[in-house]
Amino acid sequence: MKFDTAATTNPIDRLRIIGQPADRIDGRLKTTGTAPYAYERQDIPGDMAHAYVVVAGIAKGRIGAMTLEDAQAAPGVLAIVTAANAGELGQGKMNTARLLGGPHVEHYHQAIAVVVAESFEQAREAAQAIRVTWLPEEGNYDLAAARTAMGDAGQEDDTRVGDFEAGFASAPVQLDATYTTPDQTHAMMEPHATIAAWDGGSLTVWCSNQMVAWTRGDLALTLGLEKEKVRLVSPYVGGGFGGKLFLRADTVLAALAARATGRPVKLALPRPLIANNTTHRPATIQRIRIGAGRDGRIAAIAHESWSGNLKGGDPETAVDQTKLLYAGAHRLTGLRLAELDLPEGNSMRAPGEAPGMMALEIAMDEMAEKLGMDPVEFRILNDTQVDPADPSRPFSQRQLVECLRRGAERFGWSRRQARPGQVREGSWLVGFGMAAGFRNNLQTKSAARVRLDGDGGVIVETDMTDIGTGSYTILAQTAAEMMGVALDRVAVRLGDSDFPASAGSGGQWGANNSTAGVYAACVKLREAVAQALGFNASDAVFEDGEVRLGNRAVPLAEAGALSAEDRIEYGDLAKRYQQSTFAGHFVEVAVDAATGEVRVRRMLAVCAAGRILNPKTARSQVIGAMTMGVGAALMEELAVDTSRGFFVNHDLAGYEVPVHADIPHQEVIFLDETDPLSSPMKAKGVGELGLCGVGAAVANAVYNATGVRVRDYPVTLDKHLARLPAVA
Amino acid sequence: MRAFTYERAATPQDAAAALAGHPQARFIAGGTNLLDLMKLQIEAPTHLVDVNHLGLDRIEPTPEGGLRIGALVRNTDLAADARVRRDYAVLSRALLAGASGQLRNKATTAGNLLQRTRCPYFYDTDQPCNKRQPGSGCGALQGYSRQLAVIGGSESCIATHPSDMAVAMRALDAVVETIRADGSARAIPIADFHLLPGDTPHLETVLEQGELITAVTLPPPVGGRQVYRKVRDRASYAFALISVAAVLQPDGTGRVALGGVAPKPWRVAAADAALPQGAQAVASALLQGAAPRPDNAFKLLLAERTLAAVLAEGRA
Numbered sequence A: 001m002k003f004d005t006a007a008t009t010n011p012i013d014r015l016r017i018i019g020q021p022a023d024r025i026d027g028r029l030k031t032t033g034t035a036p037y038a039y040e041r042q043d044i045p046g047d048m049a050h051a052y053v054v055v056a057g058i059a060k061g062r063i064g065a066m067t068l069e070d071a072q073a074a075p076g077v078l079a080i081v082t083a084a085n086a087g088e089l090g091q092g093k094m095n096t097a098r099l100l101g102g103p104h105v106e107h108y109h110q111a112i113a114v115v116v117a118e119s120f121e122q123a124r125e126a127a128q129a130i131r132v133t134w135l136p137e138e139g140n141y142d143l144a145a146a147r148t149a150m151g152d153a154g155q156e157d158d159t160r161v162g163d164f165e166a167g168f169a170s171a172p173v174q175l176d177a178t179y180t181t182p183d184q185t186h187a188m189m190e191p192h193a194t195i196a197a198w199d200g201g202s203l204t205v206w207c208s209n210q211m212v213a214w215t216r217g218d219l220a221l222t223l224g225l226e227k228e229k230v231r232l233v234s235p236y237v238g239g240g241f242g243g244k245l246f247l248r249a250d251t252v253l254a255a256l257a258a259r260a261t262g263r264p265v266k267l268a269l270p271r272p273l274i275a276n277n278t279t280h281r282p283a284t285i286q287r288i289r290i291g292a293g294r295d296g297r298i299a300a301i302a303h304e305s306w307s308g309n310l311k312g313g314d315p316e317t318a319v320d321q322t323k324l325l326y327a328g329a330h331r332l333t334g335l336r337l338a339e340l341d342l343p344e345g346n347s348m349r350a351p352g353e354a355p356g357m358m359a360l361e362i363a364m365d366e367m368a369e370k371l372g373m374d375p376v377e378f379r380i381l382n383d384t385q386v387d388p389a390d391p392s393r394p395f396s397q398r399q400l401v402e403c404l405r406r407g408a409e410r411f412g413w414s415r416r417q418a419r420p421g422q423v424r425e426g427s428w429l430v431g432f433g434m435a436a437g438f439r440n441n442l443q444t445k446s447a448a449r450v451r452l453d454g455d456g457g458v459i460v461e462t463d464m465t466d467i468g469t470g471s472y473t474i475l476a477q478t479a480a481e482m483m484g485v486a487l488d489r490v491a492v493r494l495g496d497s498d499f500p501a502s503a504g505s506g507g508q509w510g511a512n513n514s515t516a517g518v519y520a521a522c523v524k525l526r527e528a529v530a531q532a533l534g535f536n537a538s539d540a541v542f543e544d545g546e547v548r549l550g551n552r553a554v555p556l557a558e559a560g561a562l563s564a565e566d567r568i569e570y571g572d573l574a575k576r577y578q579q580s581t582f583a584g585h586f587v588e589v590a591v592d593a594a595t596g597e598v599r600v601r602r603m604l605a606v607c608a609a610g611r612i613l614n615p616k617t618a619r620s621q622v623i624g625a626m627t628m629g630v631g632a633a634l635m636e637e638l639a640v641d642t643s644r645g646f647f648v649n650h651d652l653a654g655y656e657v658p659v660h661a662d663i664p665h666q667e668v669i670f671l672d673e674t675d676p677l678s679s680p681m682k683a684k685g686v687g688e689l690g691l692c693g694v695g696a697a698v699a700n701a702v703y704n705a706t707g708v709r710v711r712d713y714p715v716t717l718d719k720h721l722a723r724l725p726a727v728a
Numbered sequence B: 001m002r003a004f005t006y007e008r009a010a011t012p013q014d015a016a017a018a019l020a021g022h023p024q025a026r027f028i029a030g031g032t033n034l035l036d037l038m039k040l041q042i043e044a045p046t047h048l049v050d051v052n053h054l055g056l057d058r059i060e061p062t063p064e065g066g067l068r069i070g071a072l073v074r075n076t077d078l079a080a081d082a083r084v085r086r087d088y089a090v091l092s093r094a095l096l097a098g099a100s101g102q103l104r105n106k107a108t109t110a111g112n113l114l115q116r117t118r119c120p121y122f123y124d125t126d127q128p129c130n131k132r133q134p135g136s137g138c139g140a141l142q143g144y145s146r147q148l149a150v151i152g153g154s155e156s157c158i159a160t161h162p163s164d165m166a167v168a169m170r171a172l173d174a175v176v177e178t179i180r181a182d183g184s185a186r187a188i189p190i191a192d193f194h195l196l197p198g199d200t201p202h203l204e205t206v207l208e209q210g211e212l213i214t215a216v217t218l219p220p221p222v223g224g225r226q227v228y229r230k231v232r233d234r235a236s237y238a239f240a241l242i243s244v245a246a247v248l249q250p251d252g253t254g255r256v257a258l259g260g261v262a263p264k265p266w267r268v269a270a271a272d273a274a275l276p277q278g279a280q281a282v283a284s285a286l287l288q289g290a291a292p293r294p295d296n297a298f299k300l301l302l303a304e305r306t307l308a309a310v311l312a313e314g315r316a
């Protein structure tokens, strides 16, 4: 189905099942521990062997010598695979560094060998007996030093509108400030894990992955196989946050280990290796300049971001939102990439906008203060309903102003003291902060197969993944609504490359696109049913397990076991209309006046993100995202050792994410919105919207509490302690 | 983790004897620290002696009017004990500020005293660390040291002792009781129990190989207002950036110890004496001679400000 004109009324609009707060249909499996995650599957035939990964102990250089004898002789050892005996390996399209390194080492904890043994303990002990001598080389690990060396020169691929320099120079009120965000790791609960088994020349991997089709393709490329020879199964994913978008070492090494031993092999990445072995969100240094008239109207806005990556890697796209969020005639955005020898940077939790909004929305707070304006009013004044670079391109829907007004009212924003550092409750300094939320909505093709079981039940099959988001549930709701059956009559099967290729889970594109794919398949199936039962497809009503027209009603079961497959594809609507999602984030914090510890007290997000397919799962997404925002604002940071070139705090004791005690009252409001330009579902992404802006709202609240502006995330107590008032 | 043999000791003296001739053997109590270190091969004992069944899990009054805490009393039970909560509240508060409920259910009094540092370089076997591998160098000194010691460290090691419980015990003048392989017992004041690193950071306590902790005794209650203030980046389940254990008397005298700043719980007689003069005097007595790194210099100011808040709480 090609979606190239605005959606009109369709069966989804009935909202009998879609739009209802249905419980997660996989909830019972999750809460009873019976959802089989990759490492725990008991249904793989054959005599399972266990693998353990060996990693590089230097950041850059070569392996001098690797002594395997002790490990080979250790009890239970079946095989040791290294680059020397793995055979020639290709490179996945989405990978920068090789997933099995050696003799060259491209980053710290790059995998250099895998040991296979009868038991996990034997594999681990043998892996620890491998001795390596390293030939380290000098590397570049310091983003701040690289940024200084690069200077302020612009780049050819900068985006320019009007004349930023002139517009900024003539603006009576100016801000020129630099913000930094640190490297971060995904810290999902389930580590990367794979079971691999070969059957002749065909390979099956059961793993934990967000993007089945991408990863299957990259695995085939890496192993030199045809894609058809690879099956990838990933029905349950214990969190990904972008860390499992791609093929990673666990899958490649398990496949190589299974090939070397002729047995199925399981492998999980140990927690302390994940931060350096896999991908992370790169640190940024962001310079923002805003020039405005005394009336508060922005005349000029520039946002430049420096980030690092391995050679061949991409920059963190932290300036995207600044192209679209606020009005202003003169604009400049640019990305600067430093070549660093730290581990590979890539997507994490709303890449681009998450760190970009952390900087931009502090800058907006600072600018509002310079102008003597309320930060909510300053943003509303600079709202735009069109793409500022191309006024002929309206937003498909843009309710930012409504989000901000509704949020301000609900939160009690009028009680905020504009002058910072004024509110004291006992030993706490109290502050309010807010930020806009913004994340683009992406249209991506997505396919599904929908079948009737001949007994009134419906089966949905697609390679879509559920990474804890609720995909199972909203896909079931879509099929139930379309086919006119109860929710419990729909079975959803996900995460298998044998099924039609979906949008996958990432970039908050999963929900809208994958449900639209199921919608497309259901439209086709309804036609087949109508034909089989002798109805006119466009007039027949599918309801209560029956197909009806006039006074004729036939049970759906009588259509027999029909099947239909289709995909949603998109025309140029995204070119003609800018599709984005919007929020208002409001936060109250308390800062211990003596120690500077920051504790969030309450949070509110008001979101406008198209139709909300399931308010319960959507709310869970948003409160989870708000929690990530607190983490990013207050504690999450991979500490870089800039001489040894690695992330030092690479376990969950050293890398802190919020615990329950850090997360107080959270409220989420969804504005009533449908976006007929996004898809037949009229929905958009919402999960990552819940994160974009939260960090700045927290940081702005801290400033409002203390009067000390911190521009370097995370806002830890050491950054404002010296400027807090004396302890009474 | 290396393969190891395991035995369950029947009496404290048997346990001590089982380890005596065996430099590669270790006691195992709750296992919450030792097992993690074994998995990473930071510790690689070839033999484990389980001390969980020695009957050392009771809290009893001493003839002097204090409390004798068995070495195997779980942190949860110790924190909840009514006598501890009434007479040694700083200890209860320190325990509850540590780790998580699940860990405290397993963690023991002796194991807590003997837990090893959380220096991230100590935990990464690809990095140099004099404590883990004597003579290999100290990765943290030139590296990331935000969590590490500002005082009491050396050019060999700036690790902190991460225990909360021990800081309160230091303020309470606890005494560690042990038994050796030959059956002899000794009582070690907690002030003397942990060693500073000097150029032997791998030696952390005065215990001899095979010496088993049997109990920790607390002197009779000293009253006062008892405060444990732990400062950290998140609200729970994090090691201290710094912590303050204080017993404050109505007349302005008292005792104070710091955690998170040194290789052992940090208490200085002059600082106790300075209590009536206020936080600045106390902090400068406690931290005189501090040698912070750029990453952790903030701990000096943080300690002073936290002390000020604790003293204010004591006066309130």
Ligand SMILES: Cc1cc2nc3c(=O)[nH]c(=O)nc-3n(C[C@H](O)[C@H](O)[C@H](O)COP(=O)(O)OP(=O)(O)OC[C@H]3O[C@@H](n4cnc5c(N)ncnc54)[C@H](O)[C@@H]3O)c2cc1C
Pocket: A653, B026, B027, B028, B029, B030, B031, B032, B033, B034, B035, B051, B071, B072, B097, B098, B099, B100, B103, B106, B107, B108, B109, B110, B111, B112, B113, B114, B115, B162, B163, B164, B165, B211, B212, B213, B214, B237, B238, B239, B240
């Ligand atoms: C995630 C995490 C977070 C934590 N957070 C904190 C925190 O915030 N604050 C805090 O204070 N602690 C914290 N801890 C540490 C925790 O308190 C210790 O792991 C625990 O107290 C150790 O006790 P155990 O009985 O499990 O010791 P074990 O691991 O069994 O033993 C530790 C050491 O003591 C030796 N040993 C044990 N018993 C005896 C004995 N009777 N005589 C002689 N030697 C003995 C063992 O041989 C071993 O070397 C944390 C731990 C973890 C894993």
Ligand code: SF4
Pocket: B117, B119, B120, B121, B122, B128, B129, B130, B131, B132, B137, B138, B139, B140, B141, B148, B156, B157, B158, B159, B201
């Ligand atoms: S500070 Fe101590 S524990 Fe940390 S690396 Fe240095 S020697 Fe090892």
